[in-house]
Amino acid sequence: MNIQSLIRYNIRQLKPYSSARGEYSGYSKILLDANENPFDNGMNRYPDPLQIDLKNELAIINGVQPENIFLGNGSDEIIDLLIRVFCEPNEDEVMVLPPTFGMYEVAASLSNIKVKKINLTPEFQPDVDQILNEATPQTKILFLCSPNNPTGNCFQPRIIENLIKNHIGIVVVDEAYIDFSEYDSVLNWIRKYPNLVVIQTFSKAWGLAGIRLGMGFASKEIIEVLNKVKMPYNVNVLTQKMALEAVQNLEEKKTQVNEILIQKAILKKGLVRFEFVEKMYPSDANFFLLKVKNPQKLIHFLRGKGIIIRDRSKTILCENCVRISVGTNLENEQLLRALKLYNSLK
Ligand SMILES: *Cc1c(COP(=O)(O)O)cnc(C)c1O
Numbered sequence: 001m002n003i004q005s006l007i008r009y010n011i012r013q014l015k016p017y018s019s020a021r022g023e024y025s026g027y028s029k030i031l032l033d034a035n036e037n038p039f040d041n042g043m044n045r046y047p048d049p050l051q052i053d054l055k056n057e058l059a060i061i062n063g064v065q066p067e068n069i070f071l072g073n074g075s076d077e078i079i080d081l082l083i084r085v086f087c088e089p090n091e092d093e094v095m096v097l098p099p100t101f102g103m104y105e106v107a108a109s110l111s112n113i114k115v116k117k118i119n120l121t122p123e124f125q126p127d128v129d130q131i132l133n134e135a136t137p138q139t140k141i142l143f144l145c146s147p148n149n150p151t152g153n154c155f156q157p158r159i160i161e162n163l164i165k166n167h168i169g170i171v172v173v174d175e176a177y178i179d180f181s182e183y184d185s186v187l188n189w190i191r192k193y194p195n196l197v198v199i200q201t202f203s204k205a206w207g208l209a210g211i212r213l214g215m216g217f218a219s220k221e222i223i224e225v226l227n228k229v230k231m232p233y234n235v236n237v238l239t240q241k242m243a244l245e246a247v248q249n250l251e252e253k254k255t256q257v258n259e260i261l262i263q264k265a266i267l268k269k270g271l272v273r274f275e276f277v278e279k280m281y282p283s284d285a286n287f288f289l290l291k292v293k294n295p296q297k298l299i300h301f302l303r304g305k306g307i308i309i310r311d312r313s314k315t316i317l318c319e320n321c322v323r324i325s326v327g328t329n330l331e332n333e334q335l336l337r338a339l340k341l342y343n344s345l346k
Contacts, residue, residue: 019232075214086140087113104143124151147177152283177285179205194219211239270336
């Protein structure tokens, strides 16, 4: 597949902004090139535009080269940049598979890119035949979210691979919740599929939603063009510092993920017992999608107890559904206690 031919003409022609520090690599003592305040407070310098230290660590953890990694201000930035790189406004389109994460459609619409929607099957899997039939050369990006938000399930690996192999554009696999799943990441497939972009985030398992850091993994060709179009200092010094500490302390993340999975199992046992729960969908993530008798009444009741859950009842294929995140032991106990009370009300 020729990736260059998928890139918008004006982006191919674009000469990127050249930042002061970006032109020089190597160790230097006297920095008089960027008009910064020279008094050192740990934050007086611009951040590394390519986040080399952090990428070196992430490359080791993920078994890729630093050149296969793009870091953005949340996954949101990466989704937005991918659309702006590949999709010509008023001409191209993206394909999404509802019910899914809303950001793909928002980012596309912002750039006046059409959004073609192919619903998931009743088992919440991609409808491969329909996707490939409806895709055209203008369908520059196909977004797959696995584990999917809000349904919680993973797509079957052979279905994902089939789509990567047969879609004639870019395939983005959003793995925001992959750390909670028993399925393997498809990250190492970037070596065989130049049209694959895998997105992960520090916002969920890593416990760092506040620092805004998303990761994109892809062929060097795709990473290079993302680097060309991004704002020069898109990941700030504080974020790079916090993330570096987190990746150098992998055990803590693993411990927390394990604890969340234990809590998830406890929560699951508690939730299935309630009469008002009509269906609990299988979850490969750190949340549950539940079909309940009267979602509005439930949400309102819990809000009165200071507990907020997500209303998904108006989402396609999710009629009467709510989405509940796994919290701490104490939070889950309080949730179950409140639900017990709710269940006993008539
Ligand atoms: C939470 C979430 C993200 C994370 O987005 P950030 O901008 O990195 O916080 C990405 N994709 C999906 C499907 C999510 O649910």
